[in-house]
Amino acid sequence: MSLSRQQTGLCFRQRRLALVLTLTALTSTAGCQTWQETHEAAIAQFGAGDLEISRTALQESQQKFRSEKQMLELDQGILDLASGDVRQAETRFRTLRHELEDLEQKDATEQASSMLTDSRAVAYSGRDFERRMILNMALLTSVLGDSQDAFAYSIQVTEAANARRTVLADAVKKATDSTAVAGSSPAGTTPSDVTPASFASESVPTAIVPSSLDQPLAFSAYLAAMVQSEQPSRYQETQQALDDVGFWNPVYSRHDATSSVGNFGVRCQPGNGTLHVITLVGKAPRWVSESANATSASLLIADRIISFTGKHTLPPTIAAVKIARPEPTGNTLPVGSVRCFVTHPGASSGAAPSPLSFATIVDLNEAAEASYREHRDEVIAQAIARRVLKKGAVYVLKETQKIHRNSLVDLGVNVAGVAWEALEKADTRSWRLLPARIDVARTELPAGDWSTSLQLNGYDPHGSAQTIPVHIENGRNTCIVVLIPEKALTGHILIGGADNQTIPVQP
Amino acid sequence: MPRQWLLVVLLSCVLAISAISGCRGRQRAHVLKQDDKDMVGSHTAGAETWKPLIDESVGRLLAKSCATVQQASHTSVDSHGTQARTVCFVGVENRSGEEIGDFKEQIYEHIDTQISQDPQFKMISRRYVEAAMGECRCRPDTLVLPARQRELQAALERADQPFDYLLFASITSGTTNSNGDYQRDYLLTMELLDIHTGESLKDSAMLRKGYHKSLIGKLKHYND
Numbered sequence: 001m002s003l004s005r006q007q008t009g010l011c012f013r014q015r016r017l018a019l020v021l022t023l024t025a026l027t028s029t030a031g032c033q034t035w036q037e038t039h040e041a042a043i044a045q046f047g048a049g050d051l052e053i054s055r056t057a058l059q060e061s062q063q064k065f066r067s068e069k070q071m072l073e074l075d076q077g078i079l080d081l082a083s084g085d086v087r088q089a090e091t092r093f094r095t096l097r098h099e100l101e102d103l104e105q106k107d108a109t110e111q112a113s114s115m116l117t118d119s120r121a122v123a124y125s126g127r128d129f130e131r132r133m134i135l136n137m138a139l140l141t142s143v144l145g146d147s148q149d150a151f152a153y154s155i156q157v158t159e160a161a162n163a164r165r166t167v168l169a170d171a172v173k174k175a176t177d178s179t180a181v182a183g184s185s186p187a188g189t190t191p192s193d194v195t196p197a198s199f200a201s202e203s204v205p206t207a208i209v210p211s212s213l214d215q216p217l218a219f220s221a222y223l224a225a226m227v228q229s230e231q232p233s234r235y236q237e238t239q240q241a242l243d244d245v246g247f248w249n250p251v252y253s254r255h256d257a258t259s260s261v262g263n264f265g266v267r268c269q270p271g272n273g274t275l276h277v278i279t280l281v282g283k284a285p286r287w288v289s290e291s292a293n294a295t296s297a298s299l300l301i302a303d304r305i306i307s308f309t310g311k312h313t314l315p316p317t318i319a320a321v322k323i324a325r326p327e328p329t330g331n332t333l334p335v336g337s338v339r340c341f342v343t344h345p346g347a348s349s350g351a352a353p354s355p356l357s358f359a360t361i362v363d364l365n366e367a368a369e370a371s372y373r374e375h376r377d378e379v380i381a382q383a384i385a386r387r388v389l390k391k392g393a394v395y396v397l398k399e400t401q402k403i404h405r406n407s408l409v410d411l412g413v414n415v416a417g418v419a420w421e422a423l424e425k426a427d428t429r430s431w432r433l434l435p436a437r438i439d440v441a442r443t444e445l446p447a448g449d450w451s452t453s454l455q456l457n458g459y460d461p462h463g464s465a466q467t468i469p470v471h472i473e474n475g476r477n478t479c480i481v482v483l484i485p486e487k488a489l490t491g492h493i494l495i496g497g498a499d500n501q502t503i504p505v506q507p
Numbered sequence: 508m509p510r511q512w513l514l515v516v517l518l519s520c521v522l523a524i525s526a527i528s529g530c531r532g533r534q535r536a537h538v539l540k541q542d543d544k545d546m547v548g549s550h551t552a553g554a555e556t557w558k559p560l561i562d563e564s565v566g567r568l569l570a571k572s573c574a575t576v577q578q579a580s581h582t583s584v585d586s587h588g589t590q591a592r593t594v595c596f597v598g599v600e601n602r603s604g605e606e607i608g609d610f611k612e613q614i615y616e617h618i619d620t621q622i623s624q625d626p627q628f629k630m631i632s633r634r635y636v637e638a639a640m641g642e643c644r645c646r647p648d649t650l651v652l653p654a655r656q657r658e659l660q661a662a663l664e665r666a667d668q669p670f671d672y673l674l675f676a677s678i679t680s681g682t683t684n685s686n687g688d689y690q691r692d693y694l695l696t697m698e699l700l701d702i703h704t705g706e707s708l709k710d711s712a713m714l715r716k717g718y719h720k721s722l723i724g725k726l727k728h729y730n731d
Contacts, residue, residue, distance in 0.1 A: 094608055098550055138606070148599075149606035156604065471644070 035061045035068075042075065043432050046082070047283060047331065047486040055079050070099055071124045071429055074134070078433035081141060082483050082491030084502035090141035094149075097134045100125045115389050118322075118424040119382060128374075129367040130431045132216035135160060139223045140278075144481060144496030147227075154227040157220035158237070161244055164217060168208045210248050213370035215362045218249035219438055222361055226276065226477045226497070229265030238264060245361070252440075255359040262444025266475040272444050273472040273498060275452070276479040277340050277356060282332030282436030283485050285368045289426040291320035292380050299387055312398040312405060314391045315417025321383045322426040323376065326368035331486045332436045333456065335360055338484070341453045342443060345469075356441035363437050368430075383424075390420055435483070447474040454482060454489070466493060466506055473498035549718070551605050552693055556714050557614055560695040563712035564676075565621045568697045571708055572627060591629040594622065594699070595636055595663065595670040597647040603680035603693065618676055618697070635668045647675055656702055673700045688724040690717045 042057035058079065062072045073096055080089035103125035114121035126134065139153035210217075221244035229238040242264070246253030264274055300317040307313040340356040394417040397403075403410050450472055455465040466489060470478055476498035483490045493503045545554040572592075599614050601607050607614070615633070623630045639662035640646075649655045650673055663670060675698040683690045696711040719725045 091608070094606055101550070142606075148601050148611050149608065152601055152604055152606045156606075159604075473644075 039072065039075075039432070043283065046079065046433055046490070049485075049488060049490045051079055051083050051491050055083075068124050068429060070096055070103065071126075071431065074126075074130075074431045075433040077137065078483075081137075081144075081481075081494070084492035084494065084504070086141050086145045086494060086496070086502070090138060090145050090149075093134055093138040093141060097138060100131060100134065104131075114382075115386050118386070119379070119427040120425060120429065122427075124429045127368075127371050127430065129213055129216050129364065129371050130434070132160065132220065133364070133431070133434055136216055136219050136223065139220070139227075140481065143223065143226065143479060144494045144500075146500075147496070150227045154224040154241075157217075157224050158241065158244075161217045161221060161248070164210075164214060165208065168210065172208055211370045211374070212363070212366035213374060214248045215367050216364075218245050218247075218252060219362045221245040221248060222440065225264050226274075226479065229263075229267055229274075230476050232266045232475075235267075238267065249361055252359050252361045255357075259357045259359075261357065261442050264442075265477050268444045268475065271474055272446055273474055274442055274444055274477045275342060275450070275470060275472060276440065276442045276477060276497075277358075277452070277454075278479055278481045279338050279358065279439045280435035280481065280483045280485075281338075281439060283329045284364050284430065284432060284434035284436055285326035285328045286432060287324040287368075287426075287428040287430045288327045289322045289428060290325040292323050292383065293320060295380050295384060296320040299384065303391060310395075312395055312403070313410060313414060315394055315414045315421060317387065317421070318418050319422035319424065321380065321387065322424055323379045323383060324426040324428045325372050326365070326430075328365045328436065333484060333487065335437070335439060337457050338439070338482075339455050339457045340441060342445065343451050343453070345449060345451050356443055358439040358441040360437050361440045364434055365436050379427075386424070387421060390417065394420075433485075435485070445472045447472050452480060454480075454493075456484070456488065464506060466503075468493055468495065468503055470495060471499040552607070552691075552716065553610070556693055556716060557607075557610055557695075558617070560693060560712045560714050561614060561617045561621065564695045564697050564710060565618055567710040567712065568699060568708065569622070569625050569627070571710055572699060591627060592672050593629050593631065593670045594672045594674050595631050595659070595668075596622070596633070596674040596676075597636065597640065597650060598676070600647055600675070600677040603678045604682055605680055605691070607678065614676070614678075614695075618674075622674070631663065631668045631670055635663060635666050639663045639666065639668075651700070660702070671702060673702055674698070675700065685728065688717070688719045688728060690715060690728070692716075 038057045038061040042054045042061060045051075045054035045057060055076070058072060058075055062069060073092060077089050077092040077096065080086075080092060103123045107123070110122045125131075135153065135157055139150060139157060142148070142150040142153055221241045225238055225241035225245065228234045228241055245256075262268065262272075262274055268274055296317055296319075299321065303314040303317055307316075335358060338358060340358075341353050342356065343353055394413060398410065398413060403413060448471075450470050452468040452470055453465045454468065466482075468480060470480065472478055478495065478497040478499045481494040481496070489505045491505060493505060495501045495503070545558065547553070547555045596615070596619055599611055599618070601611065619630055619633060622628050639659055642662050643655065643658040645655050645659060650659060656673075660669070677696050677698075679694045679696070681692045681694075683692075692713055692715045694711050694713045696709065699708040701707070717725065717729060719728070
């Protein structure tokens, strides 16, 4: 009788435990949907050109979901920039950069928590290309503002590029070494087979090949060249920055070499300065959930084998392993859609000037895709480790609670285990208001006042051409930045460098 | 029994982790007393760097200028017979590898205030200087060119603010790396340029700072 009561008590505790586990898992993800909805609304409104509604939606999103403050603040930074508040944008990017650097460091609590839930438990610290873009945006906003920290940022981007180059060189060296080890004869090498050291040292090292993931570094180098080129004493640094542009984005460099686009700063002809037109086109790809089917199937086979042979059954892998992949957002204007003419205000309207030639310096769709490919295996490995841990926890629970195989409680625990696994979601957090592409055009002009005309070719029939007066200074760089998230210019046209002003886009 | 304990430990861990995870983001503040030490910036220079650098460099410049008083056209003499030089402080240039953010404004104000307190100097209000520089579209580094200098002089004279000296301040840095740890030397340089003779008085102050990933880094590089 007492045994029966004990068994009843045990059974009750087991049921309660299964219920608690299920409820805990369910409540842990509650409330996420609402902040995502307002975030999506903010992105849509930005595309439509309504910056105020977008800002309100983003603030609402921030209030609902405070733990990802940094991610939403990055979007706020782009909104500040579009609104013409360059100083606020710079402050935001500068602060966020340091905060995300801190969050990038591994935190034991978050790692443990992510093993129990999913990868979103780890604080958002930006993807690799996004972190590079934060520094780029800090440098760009500094150039558009008072340029007080532009020099410091230009040095930092050069350091970042050098660090990346070292990483790539180390990877190449490692690959070369392992190939050499694999290719060497394992045994029976006679003294006559040994290659003299002088011959070995003459072997050509494999070249470092940057991927699309490194394209943001090309933009970094371009901006660094703009800053460094204003000082004649930093000729070498300017040349290094220009070489870096070609190294990180050879396609852009080829375009640059074939078109007569003029030089930078003091490298121009005496009496001339440079006008740079930078267009931030489209919106960065959104990251969507993807099922790693092969991995899920393998896990299912593995847990079925253990369930069949082991003392206890494991929750079957019904819920697929989820990872995030980038998906380009639509409505991005193709390259060449922006027509830009520069004229002297006093020039006669007879001869039509030729438009500036734009080329893509960063394609963030490509960078995101490259980032996805580079980290895919690592993300899947983490997902597998998480599943194994969860299944292991269920197994330990059954063992400690002496749950009988194929009993009702066993079934309940398995259902709770499946639910626990099904609650996993892919980490789709990303900086959504980044542009999809950054196109650059430049021209060398005699110092003085000029008029720049910008129009979207064939895509904005109702939009009039935007006329932007700019001042060109001898040996200096002036840059115009425009944002085109969808089919029209949005917010303000920003002018920085030798000239400094913000002009609202004319409807 | 041990099995049940194992379960209890497992659940406690989960609860503890959840509780700790929820603690991030709570910020608190307190008001510092006069004798409280400044916070030391872990990633960049902060109050602990800029305040002593300003004090030292301004002090040195004032001491040096005491010995080299020269009569210039706009130098005024006060009721005590002290000659005051009229100075146009054109700003702080950041030539370091580190962004200084909002400190730039404070560095300017500290230098301006400290020099103003010396009876030898009469500082032109920053508002006049900024308006005149904006009018001339000139940067501090171009003000050594005679044409640019004349433009600025003319603009300030129109506002009844003539000057004899230009004051430049610049921040530079030098970084030494060692396996992830690094030492950064900060140098604040002040240069007082006599626009009539072209002679300049220059002085600087340096502060060295070590940045470490861990306490071991500090022990390894500095033995303390």
